[in-house]
Amino acid sequence: MKALVFTGLHEMAVEERPKPRLAQPGQALVRVRAVGICGSDLHIYNGKHSFAQYPIVPGHEVAGEVVEVGAEVKSLVPGDRVVLEPIHSCGGCYACKKGQPNVCEHLRVTGAHHDGGCQEYYVEDAANWHKIPDTLSWEEAVMVEPYTIGAQVVSRGKIGPLDTVLIHGAGPAGLIALDMAKEAGAAVAVSEIVEGRLALAREFGADLVIDAKTQEPVEEILRFTGGRAPTVVIDAAGVPGSFGKAVEILAPAGTVVTMTFSPVPAPARVDLITLKELNIVGSRLQTGMFEPVIAGMGRRLERIRRMITHTFPLAQAEEAVRLADSRRADVGKVVITL
Numbered sequence: 001m002k003a004l005v006f007t008g009l010h011e012m013a014v015e016e017r018p019k020p021r022l023a024q025p026g027q028a029l030v031r032v033r034a035v036g037i038c039g040s041d042l043h044i045y046n047g048k049h050s051f052a053q054y055p056i057v058p059g060h061e062v063a064g065e066v067v068e069v070g071a072e073v074k075s076l077v078p079g080d081r082v083v084l085e086p087i088h089s090c091g092g093c094y095a096c097k098k099g100q101p102n103v104c105e106h107l108r109v110t111g112a113h114h115d116g117g118c119q120e121y122y123v124e125d126a127a128n129w130h131k132i133p134d135t136l137s138w139e140e141a142v143m144v145e146p147y148t149i150g151a152q153v154v155s156r157g158k159i160g161p162l163d164t165v166l167i168h169g170a171g172p173a174g175l176i177a178l179d180m181a182k183e184a185g186a187a188v189a190v191s192e193i194v195e196g197r198l199a200l201a202r203e204f205g206a207d208l209v210i211d212a213k214t215q216e217p218v219e220e221i222l223r224f225t226g227g228r229a230p231t232v233v234i235d236a237a238g239v240p241g242s243f244g245k246a247v248e249i250l251a252p253a254g255t256v257v258t259m260t261f262s263p264v265p266a267p268a269r270v271d272l273i274t275l276k277e278l279n280i281v282g283s284r285l286q287t288g289m290f291e292p293v294i295a296g297m298g299r300r301l302e303r304i305r306r307m308i309t310h311t312f313p314l315a316q317a318e319e320a321v322r323l324a325d326s327r328r329a330d331v332g333k334v335v336i337t338l
C-alpha cells in the first residue's frame with residue numbers, strides 16, 4: 001500500500017509500505033479515503049513541531065471504511081464508515097482521573113507521536129473509530145476532527161448566550177470556533193488581517209468582523225456592544241500580545257481561551273486577573289466531543305463545504321502540503337483523497 005511520509009525538513013515521499021494487519025482483538029482495519037492537512041501537520045513539515053520526529057506518516061483528520069475487525073470488536077462491522085479519534089491516554093494519571101485524558105501525562109497523538117493516517121490502510125483500536133452517517137462525503141467527514149477542537153474551545157470557555165466572544169484569526173481553526181460559538185448562542189466578533197478570510201468570517205455568521213490591519217479590535221468591539229467589554233477572548237492565530245491585551249479588556253468573570261502553541265512568554269497584569277476573577281484556560285485536542293460533533297454535522301454542511309477549498313489525490317500530496325503551507329488567503333482546508 002501507499003503512504004505519505006514526511007522524511008525530513010520540507011521533504012516528503014509517497015512510499016510503498018506493507019499493509020498493516022490487526023495485532024489485537026480489539027482493533028479495526030480501515031481503508032482510508034480522505035485525510036485533512038492541519039496546522040500541526042505543517043508544523044512537522046516545517047520542523048517546528050515540539051516532539052514529532054522524522055520519518056513520520058502525518059494525518060490525524062482521517063475518514064475511511066472499515067474492512068476488517070478483531071474478534072472482540074462489537075461496535076463496528078466491515079462496511080461501516082468511520083472517522084478517527086487520534087488520541088491515546090493512560091487512564092491512570094491525574095489528568096485522566098480528572099476527566100481530561102486529552103492532556104494525559106502519557107498522551108499519544110496519532111500522526112505526531114507515531115505514524116498517522118495518511119496511508120491507504122490504518123489499524124487502530126475500535127474505540128478510536130467513530131461511525132459517521134452516509135450523508136457525509138469522505139472530504140466532509142475529515143472536518144469532524146477539527147470541529148471537535150472547536151467544540152472543546154466552546155466547552156473550555158463555557159461559552160453560551162450571555163457571551164460576547166472575540167476571536168483572533170479566521171483561518172480554519174478560528175472559523176470553526178466561530179461556528180461553534182454561534183451554535184452555543186454567543187455574539188461573536190472576529191479579528192483578522194487577511195481580506196478573503198474576513199469575508200468568509202462574515203459569511204460564517206460573525207456578528208462583527210474587524211480588519212486588524214486598519215482597525216483596533218477593542219475599539220470596534222466596544223462600539224459594537226455599546227461599551228460592554230467582551231466576555232471571552234480566543235486567540236486562534238497566535239497574535240503577539242493578545243494574551244495581555246485580553247486580560248486588560250475582558251469583562252469581570254470573563255475568560256481567556258488559549259489554543260495556539262507559542263513558546264514566547266506573554267506578560268499580563270496579574271492584578272486584573274484577580275480583581276476581575278478572570279478564567280485563564282487552555283484548550284487542547286478534545287475529550288468526548290466526537291459523538292456530539294458527528295450528530296450536528298448535517299446542519300454545518302454548507303459552511304464545511306466552503307471551508308474545504310482544495311482536494312488532491314495521494315499522488316499529488318506534495319502539492320497539497322505546499323499549498324496548505326502557502327497560507328494563501330484563498331486556501332482553507334486542503335484534503336488528500338486515497
Ligand SMILES: [Zn+2]
Pocket residue numbers: 038039040060061146
Ligand atoms: Zn488538526
Ligand SMILES: [Zn+2]
Pocket residue numbers: 089090091092093094095096101104105106107
Ligand atoms: Zn493519563
